[in-house]
Amino acid sequence: MSQVVLNVEKNRITGSSNARRARNSGYIPGVLYGKEIQSEAISIPAKALRDAMSTEAGHNVLLDLRIDDKSHNAIIKEVQVHKLKRIVTHVDIMVVSQDQEITAVVPLNLIGEPHELTRAGGRLNQTLREVTVKAIATKIPNTVEYDITHLQVGEHVKVEDIVGIEGVTIETEPEVIIAVGELPRGATVTAENEQASADQ
Numbered sequence: 001m002s003q004v005v006l007n008v009e010k011n012r013i014t015g016s017s018n019a020r021r022a023r024n025s026g027y028i029p030g031v032l033y034g035k036e037i038q039s040e041a042i043s044i045p046a047k048a049l050r051d052a053m054s055t056e057a058g059h060n061v062l063l064d065l066r067i068d069d070k071s072h073n074a075i076i077k078e079v080q081v082h083k084l085k086r087i088v089t090h091v092d093i094m095v096v097s098q099d100q101e102i103t104a105v106v107p108l109n110l111i112g113e114p115h116e117l118t119r120a121g122g123r124l125n126q127t128l129r130e131v132t133v134k135a136i137a138t139k140i141p142n143t144v145e146y147d148i149t150h151l152q153v154g155e156h157v158k159v160e161d162i163v164g165i166e167g168v169t170i171e172t173e174p175e176v177i178i179a180v181g182e183l184p185r186g187a188t189v190t191a192e193n194e195q196a197s198a199d200q
Contacts, residue, residue, distance in 0.1 A: 003063060003064040006052055008093075022043055027044060028090065030042045030044050031090075062075060076092070079091050098136070106141055107142075107144070110179060113149060114181060116150070116151075117151050117153055117181045122153040124182075128178040156177050161178075
């Protein structure tokens with residue numbers, strides 16, 4: 001995973017009114033913390049933050065965070081968003097070491113076309129769209145993928161069916177169903193499809 005440079009400033013004045021002034025000036029208030037540094041309030045350029053979170057990694061982007069002429073590996077740990085205005089109001093950023101394992105929630109993408117399911121008049125129902133993974137910061141994947149090409153009517157796949165990714169542990173419970181091959185409501189499985197399922 002490539003890093004994105006993010007320059008931030010120490011926020012020496014805190015409080016809700018100052019936070020509003022910071023946002024009006026194009027900065028997002030936040031907090032920087034980690035095992036080997038002292039927690040401190042920071043101000044983050046809003047545009048730079050948006051650009052960082054607009055990469056393929058999204059909120060899981062690995063940052064090359066720069067403050068007071070120092071550089072840190074860091075990740076975005078929490079983003080607070082205004083309920084009505086839908087704008088970012090506060091960000092928690094955590095400094096991480098090169099070998100420190102972290103957990104992250106990443107999108108689950110289904111790839112491939114389930115031709116047998118389609119021919120039977122069925123439809124794909126994706127029941128899980130994110131999984132929790134654990135890895136060192138540089139190994140956190142942008143997405144986790146599962147190939148549903150062979151999914152048929154009446155079949156389902158679970159988290160435990162996902163092919164392992166080197167250096168990454170999937171923390172989501174293995175029995176959780178991620179996708180189901182369904183027929184439209186009121187339809188029935190034909191004898192031919194039932195036999196095909198039985199033969200597998």
